[in-house]
Amino acid sequence: MFDIIGKRNWFFLFSGLIVVPGLIFILLTPATNGQVGLKFSVDYTGGTVWQLQFKNPNASTDEVKAVLVQQGVTDAEVSEDSAHNITIRTKRADLLPPPTPQPVLTPAPSGSAGASPSAGPSASAGASASAAPSSAASPSAAASPTPVPTPTPNSVDQAGKTCDLHLPTGGTLAKVAAALQADTKLGPIACTGLQSTVGPIVSAQLIQQAVLLILLGSLGILIWIGVRFQSIKFGATALVALLHDVIVVVGTFAILGTLFGTQIDALFVTAMLTVIGFSVHDTIVVFDRIRENKARHAGEPFDQIVNHSILQTFGRSINTSLTVVITLTALLLFAGASIHYFVLALLIGIISGTYSSIFNASPLLVVWQLWEDKRRAKRLEAVRGGRRSY
Numbered sequence: 001m002f003d004i005i006g007k008r009n010w011f012f013l014f015s016g017l018i019v020v021p022g023l024i025f026i027l028l029t030p031a032t033n034g035q036v037g038l039k040f041s042v043d044y045t046g047g048t049v050w051q052l053q054f055k056n057p058n059a060s061t062d063e064v065k066a067v068l069v070q071q072g073v074t075d076a077e078v079s080e081d082s083a084h085n086i087t088i089r090t091k092r093a094d095l096l097p098p099p100t101p102q103p104v105l106t107p108a109p110s111g112s113a114g115a116s117p118s119a120g121p122s123a124s125a126g127a128s129a130s131a132a133p134s135s136a137a138s139p140s141a142a143a144s145p146t147p148v149p150t151p152t153p154n155s156v157d158q159a160g161k162t163c164d165l166h167l168p169t170g171g172t173l174a175k176v177a178a179a180l181q182a183d184t185k186l187g188p189i190a191c192t193g194l195q196s197t198v199g200p201i202v203s204a205q206l207i208q209q210a211v212l213l214i215l216l217g218s219l220g221i222l223i224w225i226g227v228r229f230q231s232i233k234f235g236a237t238a239l240v241a242l243l244h245d246v247i248v249v250v251g252t253f254a255i256l257g258t259l260f261g262t263q264i265d266a267l268f269v270t271a272m273l274t275v276i277g278f279s280v281h282d283t284i285v286v287f288d289r290i291r292e293n294k295a296r297h298a299g300e301p302f303d304q305i306v307n308h309s310i311l312q313t314f315g316r317s318i319n320t321s322l323t324v325v326i327t328l329t330a331l332l333l334f335a336g337a338s339i340h341y342f343v344l345a346l347l348i349g350i351i352s353g354t355y356s357s358i359f360n361a362s363p364l365l366v367v368w369q370l371w372e373d374k375r376r377a378k379r380l381e382a383v384r385g386g387r388r389s390y
Contacts, residue, residue, distance in 0.1 A: 002311065003307060004307055004310050004311070004358070004359065004362075004363070005303045005304075005307040005310075005362070005363055005366050006303075006307075008359075008363035008366065011359035011360065011363060012360070012363070014359075015244060015355075015356070015359070015360055018248055018251075018352075019244060019247050019248060019251065021251065021255065022247055022248060022250065022251015022252055022254060022255060023247055025037045025038075025251055025254035025255050025258060026038065026247070026250055026251055026254045028254075029254065036258050037254045037257060037258060038250070038253060038254045038257050038264060039257035039258075039261060039262060039263045039264065040263060040264055041089065041263040041264060041265040041266075042089055042090075042091065042196075042198050043198055043265050043266040044207050044264070044266075045091055046091065046093050046198050047089065047090050047091040047092060047093055047197070047198060048088075048089075048090050048092060048093060048095045048096065048173070048196070048197045048198075049087065049088070049089050049194055049195070049196050049197075050087070050088045050168075050173065050192075050194070050195050051085055051086070051087045051088075051192065051193030051194045051195070052085075052086055052088075052180075052189050052191065052192045052193065053083075053084055053085050053086065053157055053158065053163070053189070053190050053191040053192075053193075054084075054086070054180075054186050054187055054188070054189055054190055055187050055188050055189070055190040056185075056186060056187035057084060057158050059084075059086070059185070059186045059187065060080075061078040061079065061080050061086060063183065063185050063186055064078045064086055064088070064180065064186065065078045067176070067179050067180055067183055067186070068088070068090075068176060070179065071172065071175055071176050071179055072172070073090055073092065073095070073172070073176060075090055075091055075092065076088055076089065076090040077089045077090070077261070079261070081337040083159075083337065084158055085191075085193065085337065087194075089263075092172075093197050093198065094171070094172070095171055095172045095173040095176070095197065096168060096170065096171045096172075096173050096195075096197050097170040097171040155190050155191055156190065157190050157191045158190065163190065163191035164191060164192060164193075165189070165190070165191055165192055166192050166195070167189065167192065168195065173195075177189065194338075210269040213269065213273060214246070214269075214272060214273070214276070217273060217276055217277075218239060218242060218243075218276070221235070221238065221239065221242065221276070221280050222235045222236070222238075222239050223235070225238050225280070225284065225287070228284075229287060229291060233365060233368050233369070234287050234365065236368075237361050237362075237364040237365045237368065238280055238283045238284070238361055240360070240361070240364055241279060241283055241353075241356040241357060241360045241361035241364070242276055242279050242280060242283075242356075244352070244356045244360055245275055245276070245279045245349055245352045245353045245356055246272065246275070246276070248348065248349070248352040249271075249272065249275060249345055249348050249349045249352065250272075252348055253268070253341075253345065262341060263341075264341075265341070265342075267339065267341075267342040268341070268342065268345055270342070271342050271345035271346050271349065272345070272349070274346060274349070275345070275346065275349025275350065275352075275353060278324075278349070278350055278353050279349070279352075279353030279356060279357060282317055282320070282321070282353055282354055282357035282358075283356075283357040283361045285313050285316065285317065285357075286309060286310060286313050286317070286357055286358065286361065286362050287361075287365075289309040289312055289313050290305065290306055290309040290362065290365070292309075293305045293308055293309050293312075302366060302369045302370070302373075303366045303369075303370065306362050306363075306365060306366050309362070310358055310362055314358065317354060317357065317358060318354070321350055321351070321353075321354040324350050325347065325350060325351065328343055328346055328347040328350065329347065331343045332344060332347060
């Protein structure tokens with residue numbers, strides 16, 4: 001029988017080797033003002049994102065960057081994926097003009113013909129007849145038609161597939177688009193994708209909501225597990241394992257952000273909440289078996305009961321996680337670039353959650369229980385020693 005609990009210090013050491021580097025890079029994020037550590041997308045910093053593809057397959061990100069600098073956009077980050085889609089990210093939120101408010105149509109006042117009771121039928125008829133053509137001939141300013149932009153026809157990308165082409169028509173981004181198309185090294189734009197602007201107020205609210213969601217989720221898990229198993233030890237150790245998984249995922253992205261410029265977007269919070277739920281689910285399966293075996297094998301050492309429980313649920317935990325890992329790996333390899341890092345965060349979190357549920361949460365429970373037993377034994381020994389001296 002494999003003694004997982006007996007080798008718990010090795011598993012703790014392995015977790016430390018994974019967690020500590022990521023934690024260092026996370027802490028370096030505020031210390032270096034974002035130069036090292038986590039890189040946040042415009043969803044959290046505010047700015048503009050524009051995705052496009054050129055008809056020229058040899059168009060490079062350096063040439064796009066040079067055109068942007070010529071147009072005064074000097075802080076832009078330009079990246080290219082495997083499908084030759086170029087993404088332009090900048091912290092400037094003024095590249096697009098503000099939306100024009102639509103005019104509010106107010107109902108026209110009733111005609112004066114009905115307001116005069118002394119007017120006869122012929123006068124009323126004449127007034128209404130004369131009013132009709134005049135109102136049709138001179139429409140009011142509020143009712144004047146607004147020009148509707150003509151939809152741009154679909155284009156064809158480098159692979160010969162039909163794609164959307166919607167070029168910006170106003171603001172600095174329109175000048176950038178015209179300069180990109182006029183550049184001989186780049187050529188005309190074939191397709192356009194995401195085009196969005198996020199203001200600093202919205203980005204600050206997103207950060208607050210993301211932190212609040214994770215904190216409330218963790219607190220709810222701690223309370224629910226403590227009530228369910230009638231012991232704060234179960235809830236606290238599950239929360240430590242959950243914190244381990246969060247640090248592993250966030251720390252990995254902090255390292256990737258430092259080395260490769262990988263950014264955290266709005267989908268990252270969704271991935272983290274999913275990882276938290278999966279990690280706690282796997283931990284509860286092991287804890288529930290520990291509670292059952294504790295009642296069945298009363299009198300046995302607690303560390304042996306926990307080791308039996310881990311081995312009994314080991315196959316179920318691995319099989320459940322393996323099916324999810326296979327699915328996420330397929331998505332990571334073959335899905336689109338828009339969810340690439342979302343899937344990567346899920347994949348890292350699921351693997352870390354399975355590991356922490358088996359090799360961290362339950363061994364921590366044993367360490368806590370053994371510490372309480374030693375403390376209780378010292379108290380009893382002290383009480384017995386006091387009685388003997390008396």
